[in-house]
Amino acid sequence: MTVHISVNSEVLQRAQQQIQQDLKIALDAFFIPEPLKSAVNHAVMLGGKRVRPALAYATAELSEDHKNFAAVRRAAVAVELIHCYSLAHDDLPCMDNDLLRRGQPTCHVAYGEDTALLAGDILQSMAFEVLGSRLFDTQVTVDPSIVLKQMQILATSSSKMVCGQVLDLQAEGKKIDQEALENIHRNKTGALIQAAIMMSAVTVMDGVDAGIPKLREFGQVLGLAFQVQDDILDIVSDTETLGKTAGKDELVEKSTYPALLGLDAAKEYANKLHQQAISALDYFGDSASELKQISAFLLARKS
């Protein structure tokens, strides 16, 4: 089948506004001493695509019942805080030693290694604090069993992300096959992308809904497509467009899809994964249009 969807980032832009506002509310709710407060703000508020929150919001659109939307907002904040913690730690000198992120000095360049380390540490615990909080609540109290499910998904994906990071470090300079590469990405990037979707899904859907496995498949395939596209952009884009150092993968002899398959076949593979992701959404009909738009945008992105 062929999928025709116009690339429209309107959904993503709306999500970016929502998460930017919610992240600010969340950060302001915590007392954090300086210079940690500034470092945390630097790590969180600089922006980025906010793909994970956008996926959480778009997943909530699959249900007509919006009474638990406060819990979706908390999940979106929590998952983005975990993502930001991972970036702050990944950039550290003992890891990728990156100086530039989103066109700005990385957290340790701006605030020192010790503060950047602690900023990452507290962002992780803050994610769980937000999940368990009453932030954004109106009258409705969410069933504790739902929050517990959200917590389990977030904690598991956060652990998987770290495992993926280790697998990635281990593979540097080595020749690995596509299966090993996909295992890295399923953990390193895929787990948290899937978590954004599933944390929202368990909040707005009945746990036995037949759509749950479909969403799990969508999340898994989309996570992979996202990474293949990331690898392609590292080659075809430049540092200015990317907002982070381009061409870095080749420099550290990182295994990537273009290196493994060739650039054209990697592009083809990204397309194939995208179509597979969209197909997994067929079950939901029109209510999945936002998820489809985000997916299309991710494939077409330039940074």
Next chain:
Amino acid sequence: MTVHISVNSEVLQRAQQQIQQDLKIALDAFFIPEPLKSAVNHAVMLGGKRVRPALAYATAELSEDHKNFAAVRRAAVAVELIHCYSLAHDDLPCMDNDLLRRGQPTCHVAYGEDTALLAGDILQSMAFEVLGSRLFDTQVTVDPSIVLKQMQILATSSSKMVCGQVLDLQAEGKKIDQEALENIHRNKTGALIQAAIMMSAVTVMDGVDAGIPKLREFGQVLGLAFQVQDDILDIVSDTETLGKTAGKDELVEKSTYPALLGLDAAKEYANKLHQQAISALDYFGDSASELKQISAFLLARKS
């Protein structure tokens, strides 16, 4: 009032056996790739006093109803994993740059900085995974609202611990008063010690039990007493007995209770706090004997 309790570490020894066994079960339940698995094991299994788990178990003894004990065991594991993560990160070169911990090479000395960083990171998420798991469960399923309370306490104390760490770094080389010093320790050490007690308390007691505020006070005062004693030991003990580098506080011009009050007055203060902690337990009568024993042991300890 004067408190006479024989120093008996039998309670602590039993707790150490229990937590050692439970930590092993917990770590074995996770798939973690090497070398992260070894680094995590190194950070967790080397031992230590296991004060926090012991406090969780002893708090559970305040209730005669043991049906939720599996959740207390999970809380004990979770809080110890958080403690171990904090040690692995504190020891890093960009922080305290410590080479020795519990008489062994620190995590980054044994496994490299990148792996030690990631070991700390995954230990934090594993703590929340364990809390939300069914580990140690028999037939009884714990009410999700209890697990949610445990999670909130753990996440909040974990964040506070990081704030305390920042306040501590900020105070190095500066003259601070006792109030500022206590604020550092309430966050840095006290919060997690109190969390061990409160996570167990909300599991075995009714949330409106009049004992809850008493335990909160006990935890807060004990946490402070523990830190005052730590400061004293850093001066009067040697590296071999301590299992970590002695005399380090003075070297980095850290504010400590002995530095602020003088050694004798610091010892007197530790005694006074200990008595205050014990008094807070009066409400519970004989059922608090384990908590009292742990408190007495902590005051008399040499390392």
